[in-house]
Amino acid sequence: MAQSQETQEVVDKTDVSGINDDYKYGFHDPEVSVFKVDKGLTADTVRAISAKKEEPAWMTEFRLEAFKTFQEKPMPKWGNTSLLNSIDFDEIYYYLKPAEQMENSWDDVPEYIKNTFEKLGIPEAERKFLAGVSAQYESEVVYHSLQEEIEKQGVIFTDMDTGLREYEDLVKKYWATVIPPADNKFAALNSSVWSGGSFVYIPPGVEVTMPLQAYFRINSENMGQFERTMIIADEGSRVHYIEGCTAPTYVADSLHSAVVELIALPGSHLRYTTIQNWSKNVYNLVTKRAIAYENATVEWVDGNLGSKLTMKFPCVYLVGEGAHGEILSVAFSNAGQHQDAGAKIYHVAPNTTSRITSKSISKGGGRSSYRGMVKVYPGAVGSKVHVECDALLMDKDSRSDTYPTMEIAEEQVQVEHEARVSKVGDEQLFYLMSRGLTEEEALVMVVNGFIEPFVKELPMEYAVELNRLIQLEMEGSVG
Amino acid sequence: MSDEGPLFEARGLRVAIEGKEILRGVDLTINRGEVHALMGRNGSGKSTLAYVALGHPHYEVLGGQILYKGVDVTELDTDVRARMGMFLAFQYPMAIPGVTVSKFMHSALKARATDNGDDSNSSNGQGSFKTAGTIPIREFRQNLTKAMDLLGVDKSFTGRYVNDGFSGGEKKRLEILQMFMLQPEFSILDETDSGLDIDALKTVAEGVNATRSPERSHLVITHYQRVLNYIEPDVVHVMMDGKIVRTGGPELSQALEEQGYEWLEDELLQPAGK
Numbered sequence: 138m139a140q141s142q143e144t145q146e147v148v149d150k151t152d153v154s155g156i157n158d159d160y161k162y163g164f165h166d167p168e169v170s171v172f173k174v175d176k177g178l179t180a181d182t183v184r185a186i187s188a189k190k191e192e193p194a195w196m197t198e199f200r201l202e203a204f205k206t207f208q209e210k211p212m213p214k215w216g217n218t219s220l221l222n223s224i225d226f227d228e229i230y231y232y233l234k235p236a237e238q239m240e241n242s243w244d245d246v247p248e249y250i251k252n253t254f255e256k257l258g259i260p261e262a263e264r265k266f267l268a269g270v271s272a273q274y275e276s277e278v279v280y281h282s283l284q285e286e287i288e289k290q291g292v293i294f295t296d297m298d299t300g301l302r303e304y305e306d307l308v309k310k311y312w313a314t315v316i317p318p319a320d321n322k323f324a325a326l327n328s329s330v331w332s333g334g335s336f337v338y339i340p341p342g343v344e345v346t347m348p349l350q351a352y353f354r355i356n357s358e359n360m361g362q363f364e365r366t367m368i369i370a371d372e373g374s375r376v377h378y379i380e381g382c383t384a385p386t387y388v389a390d391s392l393h394s395a396v397v398e399l400i401a402l403p404g405s406h407l408r409y410t411t412i413q414n415w416s417k418n419v420y421n422l423v424t425k426r427a428i429a430y431e432n433a434t435v436e437w438v439d440g441n442l443g444s445k446l447t448m449k450f451p452c453v454y455l456v457g458e459g460a461h462g463e464i465l466s467v468a469f470s471n472a473g474q475h476q477d478a479g480a481k482i483y484h485v486a487p488n489t490t491s492r493i494t495s496k497s498i499s500k501g502g503g504r505s506s507y508r509g510m511v512k513v514y515p516g517a518v519g520s521k522v523h524v525e526c527d528a529l530l531m532d533k534d535s536r537s538d539t540y541p542t543m544e545i546a547e548e549q550v551q552v553e554h555e556a557r558v559s560k561v562g563d564e565q566l567f568y569l570m571s572r573g574l575t576e577e578e579a580l581v582m583v584v585n586g587f588i589e590p591f592v593k594e595l596p597m598e599y600a601v602e603l604n605r606l607i608q609l610e611m612e613g614s615v616g
Numbered sequence: 617m618s619d620e621g622p623l624f625e626a627r628g629l630r631v632a633i634e635g636k637e638i639l640r641g642v643d644l645t646i647n648r649g650e651v652h653a654l655m656g657r658n659g660s661g662k663s664t665l666a667y668v669a670l671g672h673p674h675y676e677v678l679g680g681q682i683l684y685k686g687v688d689v690t691e692l693d694t695d696v697r698a699r700m701g702m703f704l705a706f707q708y709p710m711a712i713p714g715v716t717v718s719k720f721m722h723s724a725l726k727a728r729a730t731d732n733g734d735d736s737n738s739s740n741g742q743g744s745f746k747t748a749g750t751i752p753i754r755e756f757r758q759n760l761t762k763a764m765d766l767l768g769v770d771k772s773f774t775g776r777y778v779n780d781g782f783s784g785g786e787k788k789r790l791e792i793l794q795m796f797m798l799q800p801e802f803s804i805l806d807e808t809d810s811g812l813d814i815d816a817l818k819t820v821a822e823g824v825n826a827t828r829s830p831e832r833s834h835l836v837i838t839h840y841q842r843v844l845n846y847i848e849p850d851v852v853h854v855m856m857d858g859k860i861v862r863t864g865g866p867e868l869s870q871a872l873e874e875q876g877y878e879w880l881e882d883e884l885l886q887p888a889g890k
Binding site: 564565570574582585587588 | 670672673674693694695697698699703704706709710712713714715720723724727728777794798
């Protein structure tokens with residue numbers, strides 16, 4: 138019971154006054170954790186997490202090695218270093234297991250979690266969709282159910298912990314092959330303390346027609362969230378995975394550092410869609426990377442709202458001939474926020490193609506950065522690269538930067554790069570207002586139009602939700 | 617707000633942009649049911665009058681008043697004036713990338729159905745189309761299709777983004793389509809005829825003529841007599857150097873067409889009573 142008392146104390150210290158006004162979805166459920174390791178990170182903490190999960194020895198070793206790497210690696214020396222260096226790793230809980238056990242059917246899902254969905258305004262039709270969802274609540278997946286249909290197809294869609302237990306060979310084969318712990322400090326951190334996330338495997342030739350959806354929330358003050366997701370699309374298969382996030386409000390800073398590895402085997406088609414709306418104190422430092430083999434296609438569709446600092450650069454390695462990579466992203470930064478987002482594409486094989494479309498909106502003094510890397514290796518003949526960056530500035534206090542890097546080591550390639558910065562103009566607003574729209578309605582219309590190329594790639598319910606979030610972000614923007 | 621008296625009035629209107637006085641005392645009265653033509657050379661202040669009538673934020677009113685339905689709207693926001701029934705067909709319509717014509721039009725109709733806190737929308741239901749705020753989306757689509765048929769506007773318009781990549785003629789057609797759908801009581805057409813081929817010009821004329829009624833008024837701003845062959849004005853004004861210097865009937869535009877603006881300038885320079 139000592140554990141839950143500690144939890145209680147943490148909750149009591151939470152002072153949410155004034156912050157709930159800013160963050161519409163900022164509400165807490167009472168914590169019901171039964172197991173929580175101490176604040177801060179040591180090798181013992183790492184061992185304790187692994188032991189609690191009853192993991193195989195190789196995973197414990199992997200975590201401990203990664204922990205060493207984490208300790209040795211310096212903080213990145215680029216990006217928003219002042220914010221990065223303000224993270225206090227000793228003030229974070231690295232593991233939290235809720236009292237709820239794995240759920241198998243919607244009826245068994247605890248009422249207060251359903252309430253959370255209710256408050257998020259997820260429509261009834263979408264809740265039915267959730268039948269095929271694994272929703273991560275706190276650090277463990279508490280609800281997981283597979284549609285019978287995809288089960289029959291041999292699709293595996295489970296949380297990462299279960300994946301490791303039940304499909305150890307498959308997990309071990311690909312584990313950390315795309316993102317090794319030494320990739321960066323936060324990948325190392327995730328590798329040492331990871332918990333939850335999704336494990337997805339699509340057998341050869343199987344097409345999953347319905348998107349697989351996962352919901353993530355962090356719900357504990359100072360609770361770092363380190364989910365680990367791995368998706369393997371076997372030869373000729375097709376899948377669309379959707380991750381949607383919204384977080385409650387905290388006073389203390391909160392760290393979210395995920396690792397997502399995608400493996401697209403020859404001829405497969407893998408799309409990964411994210412809409413994140415972290416509360417404005419969250420550090421969202423995520424490593425996402427895919428490997429696309431011969432004639433495979435990988436698409437990252439990535440929408441970032443909220444957070445204090447987001448650093449996220451979805452990446453595709455095109456290692457097989459004819460592979461295609463596509464990264465479509467939107468970042469919205471409001472007051473006190475820095476969205477440092479971008480894309481990375483590596484053309485390693487001949488006749489590989491890629492397209493990057495990045496859109497950012499900065500408002501109320503918010504800052505958006507596009508950081509891109511396109512690299513074409515010698516021998517990747519016939520490759521085509523198209524990069525398009527659009528920035529929209531809502532006012533003169535906001536900021537947009539572009540850091541595009543291109544390293545082209547092969548001559549027979551086609552490279553296109555376009556970058557535009559536009560401001561919402563008085564003439565545009567006058568035009569819309571002359572049709573009877575208020576200034577705020579006019580602004581919302583311009584912004585929604587700006588991100589339309591992104592929104593039209595989303596399933597209907599997500600498109601509606603995103604438009605609503607934009608509307609919330611734009612509220613009060615007219616003085 | 618009054619149903620009596622003129623629909624639109626400018627009284628001694630003086631307007632500057634970036635410190636430079638453009639309108640130097642404009643008086644203009646437009647009654648319900650009338651079509652007025654405002655002619656004049658480039659830089660005479662015609663477009664400034666159009667912008668300031670709708671409250672463009674870059675223009676500064678130095679003196680005088682703008683009245684609409686007897687209400688002084690000089691200080692009102694653009695959207696409020698629009699919801700009171702004023703409309704401007706732009707000379708250079710703005711592109712709104714990512715927003716389809718259909719969505720844009722629906723939003724505009726909904727906005728017009730919004731109450732301004734007065735009875736300014738009491739006439740909204742009187743037109744051939746009700747506002748989308750009170751009609752289902754299906755009916756809106758049907759009305760839009762009907763309007764496009766009538767004006768000879770291509771069906772592909774509805775799914776295209778507003779003025780994005782539109783040709784000059786397509787932009788003007790879209791302005792007229794909006795005017796037709798929104799059924800404003802007072803429409804200003806700012807050189808909508810400029811640079812149009814004869815087919816597009818007929819669309820513009822058709823739009824004005826189809827919305828002509830005893831309750832509605834139009835102010836057609838133009839360089840040329842040409843469009844007035846298709847839209848017969850009740851009153852013609854000539855603007856020079858920020859003032860209306862001559863007002864007459866359709867014969868005035870004919871005289872300008874035949875003799876040019878120099879004729880009028882010469883005549884104005886003659887001592888009065890000659």
